[in-house]
Amino acid sequence: MNILLSAVGYWLTCKLISLCGEMFVRANLFGVDLCKGTGVKIPESQGVLCGVVFLVIMFLFIPIPFIEYFTNRGTFTFPFHVYVEFLAALLSICCMVFLGFADDVFDLKWRHKLLLPTIASLPLLMVYLVTFDLTIIIIPAPFRSLLGYSINIGCLYYIYMGMLAVFCTNAINIVAGINGIEVGQSLVISASVIVFNCIEMSGEYSEAHLFSLYFMLPFFAVSLALYQYNKYPARVFVGDTFCYFSGMAFAVVAILGHFSKTMLLFFIPQVINFLYSVPQLFRFVPCPRHRLPKFNPKLNKLELSYSRFKPTELTKLGRIILKIASIFKLVHFRKVTVKDCEYEECNNLTIINFFLLIFGPTHEKTLTNRILLFQIVCSVIALFIRYPLARLFYDV
Known part of the structure; x- marks a missing residue:
């Protein structure tokens, strides 16, 4: 069902981008490609369409992972922790889509770009605290004679995860400015995460990696649709909205999927x-x-x-x-x-x-x-x- 909805999301994103371009230009949400010098007005902030379609898909998908519990009430205990994680993840992503679009409209300063992801990540950190709360790091084998097998770093781990959310949202934004680069790098990272999740599906945290796949497959689909229009020669620009949206999507699956350190490798x-x-x-x-x-x-x-x-x-x-x-x-x-x-x-x-x-x-x-x-x-x-x-x- 997730794959089916992702395919629909790809089609719907393509349709919306092709239909709404002129609407954005009339609303003065357009840019000029400085790397070509043509002076043509190109619709800006199309990442908001990508983000909206993604959210609609995920809202429709919410009941699907829990159908087993709805159809067999009394036999299974409803997994409230998974449900809460799902809603918190969508809340953080929805928040960043909204704030990213506000940045495209109002051109916020860099200090705001650092503050907004920090605030948007708070629901994730709270859910992580009440559902998992694992703050132990394993020490590499060569150093265990000095430091032991593991160290509990406590609140420092939460600071790290908050900084990860800030880094992910701004890292995509900094590598920008040429056709297809923002969406292209997001496609590669999401594809890498999908491969990693599939490898780990038979491991200890299979449920967490399945949770990550629920988000990454639709994200990859809507991003691929946006890439078709943003690759050279660009017919639309993605805007800061997409950079915030993609960065928070990666932060969400990294934190709630329990592979925040691996995410940095990608x-x-x-x-x-x-x-x-x-x-x-x-x-x-x-x-x-x-x-x-x-x-x-x-x-x-x-x-x-x-x-x-x-x-x-x-x-x-x-x-x-x-x-x-x-x-x-x-x-x-x-x-x-x-x-x-x-x-x-x-x-x-x-x-x-x-x-x-x-x-x-x-x-x-x-x-x-x-x-x-x-x-x-x-x-x-x-x-x-x-x-x-x-x-x-x-x-x-």
Whole structure:
């Protein structure tokens, strides 16, 4: 039934996107593709349609896992803990779809982008507390002689899970700006989670992984429909709504599916992007409002975009970081003269620009495909870490 509803969700999402595009443009919810320079108005915030269809599917699906208990009343005890987890998960996702759409309309500041997922994750953490409340971490075998077999870290584990929700929602948002990249990376991550859930279905937490599949299959279906319209050349933009929606969907299944640490393994490219972006995110290096690649109309390719600043605007720590990174060819740091004024420039610190630094000017479609291929390779590495490598360190 879940697969059937997911197929319906794919079809319905495609229909809604094709029918509602002009409606969004008339409501001034549109954007211009800065990586093409055509000036055509493209419907924005289409992630809200994707999120709404997903929620409708999941609302319709709510009774299905519990039919056995409805038809055999008195024989089975109703699994209230699963029901509560289901509703809390939908509440958090619904909250992020709403807040993401508010961000698209009002263009919220970064401090709000960090606060909103934290608030939306509170229902998840409360449900985890009353239903599972496992805060023990297993120590790798080489360190057990010093630290023991396990450690109960208590409230620190809840802080970690709250930070995971913030990271997931913003990690998708940071790797953005070229056609298909936000939805594409979400498709790869969700497909990786589905594979992982299927592998674990015969394990100790099979019920939790089945719960995850209930959410990931419809998510994959509606995201695939959105990708058909957002891939190069994009006919719609996904907006921050989709980034918030997808990030919270991943956080939900990671927390309530009890594989929050494994989920981070599927975010390896996003973790790399975050670490690479730290100097700009924390303002050690001046950070512009947008860090999109630069479009070269003569070559019809994307090139490195730069952050330009006066030498006095660069902090001492930022200068040290850029000099070390330049030595290892991780950034392009240079001095320029504009109208007799001395400036310094470094390429914007995103994984998209890093790929351009490595491969040079690249067509937008090729660039997206390379990053998504890297995402797939990282998912394969994540599964290798989770199984052969984990068995080596944890004796399982």
